[in-house]
Each structure stands twice: as structure tokens, then as C-alpha cells.
Amino acid sequence: MKSHPNVPKLIGYSIDKMLAVVYDLKAKYPLHHIIREDVALCTRASMAAKIGHILQSFHDKGIGIGCIESHSILLDQEDNIYFCDFGLSDRVQAKLNKINSQVTTNQGYGFWAPEWDSPYSKWTLERDIYAYGILVLELVKGGIGKITPNPLEYVRKLESSDAAILGFDINQLVKRCLSENPRERPKIGDVAEALDKFIPNPHQHDAI
Template sequence: MSSTQFSLAKLRAATNNFSTDNVIGTGRSGLIYKAHLSNGLTVAIKNYDPDRFQGFREFRAEAEALGKLRHPNIVKLLSYQASGSVMLLVYEYVERGNLHERLRESCSFSWFDKFKILRGVANGLAYLHGLENPVIHRDIASRNVLVDSDYEPRIINFGLSRTIDKCHSLSHVSTAVAGSVPYMAPEYRSGSTKATVKGDVYSFGILMMETVLGPTRCSRYFKVSAQNRDFDLVEWVRGIELDKIISDFSGYSGYFVDALWPEYIRIALLCANDNPEDRPVMNEVVQMLNQILPHTPASSRSTG
């Protein structure tokens, strides 16, 4: 996958020797740069910190995972460089950036676009979980979803991902707890070391709530601290009065409120069920979303 097109010399030149002027994002293990190559291609480059052992582990995990994955809703890995202290991953560049930042711009997406993004994420997860050896992402969050100019999403950041070895009839991976706490399934927060695809399903349910409610509103309910890891968004959504919460969404049309909202919240709460056995698999989630989204009229693309 490494090629002369993405040689270290060319990547250095395209980023002005990895100047901070070209930084477009920050990850757990390094910085992400935007680069314009001499052939006209624009790419994103993740430069892992060589002084962090976690960086090496995540670089290897991400390179191994993305090197095998091919799906329109999974970010495309174009190349990698690993030489001495240098660890670089080169990805396709996705124009609109991460979903978390875009959601903070109140007029950035219509609710139709938000649904399209979520359906794409669901399709990407269904693909990962449906592989012969399923891949568990373990860190589904709005910061780990990029959005292109057509509002199609890409799932990114596979550094924490794990693969279930079906050759040994396994249904889980034994590993340390990892991921973003607000999206973390209750079984993980309780100390379980068995990672399953149902953990991703829970995170997707939280993502569904955040995408419609918005990160600013959700931040009131992300009651997270290093001491108690308390989290109450699901309970709040489960107990909300529809008319009360909808009255705050002046941008949403009556079609959304009457036809889509109740089913949307039902699906989100199914995914975010406390009991992993009661959560649907992602293929079922895709089917449920497809039942409501195809009927969305194009004229209903009101901003929200």
C-alpha cells in the first residue's frame, strides 16, 4: 500500500515538514494534517507520536484493520509509512470534517441530512459486524465520523478496534475497556472485559440521540467525571415528553415531528438498551432506518 506517490519526502513537502499550519485535527496519539500532493490529490495524514507506546499500538491496529476494509462508509486508507520513529497513515480527505464539529454549527445540516449520515454509519457498522471475522470498532462517537460534501459519512479511528476470531467460535474479544465514556455501553463501564458487537450498537444509539438533539444540548446530560462515570442521557431521553422537547426545535418540520421522531427515538432507545442481549444487531438497525427514511420527502429538508 505504501508507494512512491506517498513517499515520506513527498508527504513532508506537502505539509511543509508537518507544519502546525496544516493541522486539521488532534487524536489520542498524534496530529492530523491536510496535504495537497504535487499530483493534485488532497489527503489527510495522521502523524503518530513516536514517544507514546499507545501510538504504536493504535498505528498497527488501524493499519491492519483499514488495510482489509472496503466500504463506502469506512474511511479509505491510501498508504502508510513506518520507518524508525516515523509512523504515518494517509487517508482520503473528507471535506466537511467530523460530525461533532458540524453539529455545533446549528445551521450546518438539515434533519434529512442528519438521517442520511446516521444511515451511512449504520451501514458501515453492519458491514464491520457482518464480516467473516467481525470487527468491533469500540469507539463510535460523533468525533469519529467524517462527513463529505454529499453528507455521506466515513467511520474513522480504528486504533481501538478488535477482530473477533470466528475460526475459534468466539463471540467476543477479551480486552481492556476502551472508548469514549459518554458512548460506552453499561457493561463496559461496569468493568466487563468482553468486547462484543453489541457495544458498538449501544454507542450508535447514543450517536442517534446526539445527532438530533445536538452536542450542546446533550452536554447537559453527559454527566461524566473521572470519579464516578455517571451518565444519564438515555434515561432523560426515555422520559422526555415529546411536545416539550420538540417545542425547542423550531427548525424541524411537522413531518419530522409527526412521522419520524417517535420511530427514530424508539430505534435509538432499542440500540441503547442497558441489556446487550436486548439490543438489535446492526443489520436490523439498518432495516428499521430504511423503513422510515425512504419515505422522507425531498421538500422536507428544513434546517435543524
């Protein structure tokens, strides 16, 4: 991937015993910290919407990120968002590109779409959409316990917890993101736009 304002410049890396990377970025903390902290719902929804719009800008160019979870997204001092994709992002041409090696992080359970298990699995943008759905649920609901090697169990806990928190329309969009049928998943931009409408307008009271 060429340079992008939401992807930090990779300075160096090491594969001795474990993967370690060095980015040109003064990161404040990973997105995971927001999930666990006492942060207002509108702030969480705003962050989820920003991430969605950035992801949609990649998808509009046929680029899939491939590693979307709260530990691989960093925020700087001004809360700008950066994806640390460990080299998985790539163009998806006619949905025929195939990932030859699986790259995960220590916290990476639960963010791979169900179709990943197929031995003939091919890389599609729909997998990003599935992972984004989980990320939205984690952000707005604060996470439900620790992510385990059983991703479906974790997703069910997220889906069942305080289902009305975002309203019916957004919940339905997020549930579609987690559909086992990739063709039923919405565009990430549609979810981000729905979240934009949920966030209070700071100038709303000024107009009254």
C-alpha cells in the same frame, strides 16, 4: 483490519505525550459539526442510516469498530463517511475477544456501554450497538449540551428531549440500543432500515 472504503488509510502516527494520527483523507469536517449546525432532520436521519448500514456491514463479518462517536467519524467533500477507529476495530470470535487497553478520545465520554465497567468485561458487537444508539440520538436531536464524564446523565437528556421527533417505532428501537442488557439490543441494520423508511422518497411526488 484490511483496507475498507469507509476506513481511511493510516499514513503515520505519534504517541509522544498524546496520540496523533495522519490519514490519507481530505476531510471536510467531523460528523460532530452536523450535530451542531442547522441541518434538516431528514438529512440527519439519512446520515444516521448510512452510518448504520456501514456498521452492519462490519458486523456481518464479525468486525466491531470499538470507537463510535461523532468526533471519530469524518466526512469528505462529497459527504462520504469514514471511521477513524484508532486501531480498536477487530474481529469478535464467539464473543471471547478481550480488549487489553482502553483507548478514548478527548470527547469520548458517554459512548462506552454500561458493561464496560466490569473487570471481566469482554468485547462484543453489542457495544457498538449501544454507541450507535447514542450517535443516532445526537444526530437527530442536535446534541443536548456538552458530553460529560457522567454518560448516563447525558443519555437521559438525549432520550427525554422531544421523544416523538422520529416516531414511536424508531424511538423504541433506539431505546433498545441503549438497554443495559446487551441481549436486548437490536441489530444496527434494523435501526438503519427504520430510518430509511423515515426519510422522504425524492421520487414520491413524481409518482403522484
